[in-house]
Amino acid sequence: MPQESFEDELMLVGIGSFVFCGAHGCEFCNECFSDHRLTNNIQIMSKLHVAFPAFSEAQFMDRPPISYVFEKIVERTPRKSKGLLVYECQEHHTLDCSACFDWAAIAVKNIKLQAKSKNSTVIPIDISREEKIELLRNMGVDLSPSTRLPQDALEKKFRSAIDASQSFSTLIPKPPFDPLTVSPWSKKTCKRPLLDLVRRGSMREMCAQLQAKMQGKESAWDLYENPFMDIRQTMMTIANNFDQGYKTNLVQDKESKSAICIRVVEVRMINDDTPVMMVLYRRGTRDSPSFEIVKWVQQVMGAPLRQIVATGEEQKLLLAILNANARRLSSTYSVKRHSSGLESAFALSFLLPVGPINQYDMGKLTHSSGCVVCGKKTNSKCSRCRAMEYCGVECQRAHWSEHKPTCNSLQGGEWVEIIFSMNTPEMRRLAAKGQGRIVSWNNMSGPTQDNLKSRPYEDDPVFPTNIHSQNPFLIKLQRGPAILIYDRTRSIEVFLCPENDLNGYEKTMSQMHTGQMGLKIYRWAKRTGEDRLSVCLNRPPPKDPQW
Template structure:
């Protein structure tokens, strides 16, 4: 019978044939003062040499480490067998699972990734598919946790979301980017502190914060729970540090698992409200050799006056921040360079820049979430939910995968009454203004930057063309918003992308208007409701009026 007891002094654990530090499950660990790669390589040297015949033994010994195996399919509680602490795999509960503990394959993939990124100007970072989905959801994208989007489609969506939250295409439309052409920020020339000009928000967030403060909370979002909200706080802290003369910082999690060492080299201004923070950065971690970062802390950070500060950030936030930095680093002009510390400790640091980060505006959000295919994988649809007839799928497998998430929506739509509405592109008042060659001011709810962008003036056409049907036969969420003036004001109807923005007028469709007005009391302040709709004609829309979605979308 195996001995299940073990002493607290045991500091090694086996998963298959590989040994790791018991506390963290790492081959290399700065905290446990160990490097087990030499021991483990004996087990897989034949596979490594076959995969990399040109590599010397010393190069293979210095391969990237396999780390935090407890988070990657290894049971945390070991058993003592034959004098050693051994762990099972979580999936099969097998001690020497050849599937889950194929460390040779893992090591080979890590070496390939390292070789691919050897000459890169960015810091290598491993972001899993699940983490990308979580990051996108933290940014407000209504992405199903069960999504089966192909890896390349998910990666593209992630990159586009990073650009959108920085308003990158608007601010820097021409690449490569050379910050040296921009004016330098300084306390003397800038009217507002950097902390203020890096801050971004929108009306929805301001309202949520107001509601939270009325309940005695400081903010509507708790720190260290939403990576996207946290990264925005970090950038504001960097701005505040620069205002106070501190240009170096360590961004680190509470458990000292990983950190980003950073120095703000320069601050330039794209315009009076948009700074560009030029940074040098390097990642340090408990599971990898940290000679570069340790020397930097000793020779650069600790010698600066005033001393550099620390910013607490979860490992997830750090990954998102590195993804932003890496994306921006690739956009820099190859001719652009900065002066590094004379000690040479910043030689391995990557060069990038940070823009203010804010909520993704409505049009970009629509483009990121819009698709006309299967709600799970985006492929061509072949069937739909037989109960609500709203959600469409490529087949039974995706429908089953989406079943639990779809159930609340399905229940809310089942038995709903679909009403056909006739819409117009202009209200009667707008036609009158257009006939006189005028223009009108529209509330730009897509803005996330300074308040001066809230009003948007547009010239009016008497009879503009109806919008194209980008949703095909698929149902889509619409917002129906009623005007505040008395009488029978027109109702604005639009989708998340704002590619569909029309008006429901009493003069054109009194029946549809009346039935829609009767539902307004179910929405926020009696002024707006969200409903499922289908395009049924050039100027016609079928709307499930008496069934609201399970929750209002972030819109």
Template sequence: MDSLTRQETLTILAGMGVQLPPATKLPDEALQKRLRQALNGAQYISNVLANSPLDPATLSAWPSAHSVYEGVRRGNLQEAQQNYQAKLQGRETELYKNPILDARQTLMGIAKWWDEEHKWMVLQDPESEQCAINIRLLSVLELDKDTPVIVLLYQSVTRANVMEGLQWLNQMRDKNGSPGYLVNIKCTPLEQKLLLRLLAINAKLLTSTYVPKKESSEKNFKVSFLLPLGPLSFEDVGKLNNDPGCVLCGRKTTSRCSQCQSVAYCGSDCQKADWSHHKRVCRSLNGGTWRSARFTTVLPGMEGMYAVPLNKHSSRATNAMNTPRQLDSSVLQPNPHGSRLFLVKLQASLGGTPSSIMVYDRQRSIDVYIHDPEVFDDMLREMRGPRGGYGGVKMYRWAKRISDWELSICSDKEPQTEIKW
């Protein structure tokens, strides 16, 4: 099967929340690196596979009393809410619209069939005419108590090697003694390309000493593994969306809009071409009231305590692995934005009378609190006024870092841009 095209790669990244300019000039190598980072993030590689390579011989079998299907299910608070609303409205999850969501569904299907003692299957395009991936599951092992790892052999089948694929199917049927033993999972060509890319990435994480026994029809099969696949974490979404280059073409930037400083360009040609789209945002910042606000990194009375951050991108996989951090108000937070503008969310403390406002960006590179009474009251009025919304408890605004412990926030202008939060 052909490799992913640039457009297909951008489609997959967009489905994972990674937004790059459609006409991005990022080199193919850089684009594939970002996809690899996104897929590693979706598998929570840094949490569950810190010590690679993976050696299946050192792992125990996944407990038979535990469902592999339940083991591979991943989600977050945002998806849970969306699924609940869809259920209330009598809607089902749309298939074949988002390749990463389709791949997650396929993985759950593979796990479900393993639970029912099926070990070989075919991932077939919906029309059963173009391509397929033949798979034989070798084992399901316990990476940790929450993470099964599915070890498998696989082969991509196209019209060029269809006879080889059919030979394998016939051998599996003969070996298992039942034509009905075949499991066929519908899988679009793009989803198959994505899964093949994922399997190729994971294959490099396997120890070279692991050489499973193959059937006679499996000489061209490759060995790899699948881990639970879920939505990207809050931090990963932020990192992968950071520094996309020129807002129009993705080339290296040389300047920013002189009026608002909120977007960067590679040169005057792209800046002029983007003006019809950007002018609404740019003009919305004209005449705005910018408030300087000193911040702290720890709520009063919380110094020395431990905490784990939760948000709509939080999931069982990410939170279970995060060690609670000790709160220390003397630790200076990084400033990846420099002097540039960036979007922040301002959120009032819930319950009782608000005493502080939490301020953070999408990457959580800054996560602070405002207590200054004058600025606090101003921001709270904005949240509860016509430019606030969200039940009067949060709002989004443009901000910039003006010192190690101070932000400047455009308090009275709503961002006229998509909030990719």
């Protein structure tokens, strides 16, 4: 679409029976200083009264405006005549589409959503299916681009990822959460600043940052590229502001399209290392009346303005976290709001430290016992590699372009059977003396209490249950006197010892140079016996998995 066609934006445009600001396609626009709802209501007043017979015309004037139609519904196409535009619907490419430009139906829907939100303890937010998939990817949960997971399954996975990033189930195992049951944080009682307590990271990230510094970069991650990395910076900024005596924050994008007003009411400690920030929050957007938000900024925030720049995607993730936590907050907990009354519509929630998702949770989030595309019961496998399972031909075809590199990587591979052990010889000697423990954690996680695993050495440990049946699964092989082997979910965590299987050990060690720093490799494996794996040693996956 030629850029010059839109250089001279119109003050307003007519699309169907409605009028919108010409720059953004909004009924109400703070930036254009326009409100076209009165004009538009005249066109649909009879339908509004049928849907809401008890409403007055004044109430309809306060209905949620229809916003950003150029981004969501309308496609602007230049005519051959210079300066004239054609407004078609994006779905059908139809001029004056009666289905897509049914503004009355959209207005009625928005009013119902507004009424529902007023009775809710959370702030309404619209995150599309595509946005959820991308946010999950940012958190390390890679779903197939061709995924056909049902909406409810995708939503469950998204909420589970949010919980996992906060270690929610470990910190608050039995919601609802009553903050009054944990001790308050203060500079007098806690020697560490809130900023340090909120900070979370992993060994992988530490190595990436060190490498970036060696290359002269400020950080391994550019700002405003990954909402999940950005939101952790925002959390630390909110904590740092609190350390400096500032309790209010305005989280806003560069274009000032939307903002989240946040006031930290108090901070409490769930344990010695984990603070919880109790917050009041509300969202404001360019396409909604901003009088209360502006007054809050002027009266409550005051000067200097503590503004945090955040993309629209990061704001949506932050609201998703706040909303999820608000639903788990005890109804008996209340806070004192600002005397001006400007916080009466603010929602109450809490923020836990956000960090990398630990390996155990990542395994649960990425594991699927059904069709790799839609999650339904499987009926067939890829006939070439036998590694991927599908519900039918349609999903298999949809997934082929993505699966092809993995499938090709397994063709003609050398499958070597190895015999594994539950303990190394040294561990067995210590177990015989009743000494020693094995402690494990992963470089995707920090060494926090919920990420550490510890068990005593045992003389005769039980072999792990085979949860993979005959299906191939990815394993990590980690170099050492004995090679540590485990899958993403840690359903299997065993050792390949030269004393037990010298041939398998030597063949595996000969492949180590192909992995990261010669220390670890990822390979496909099948469970072939109680203490045996068949491993495709000479064919690595197309890319290393994140765990």
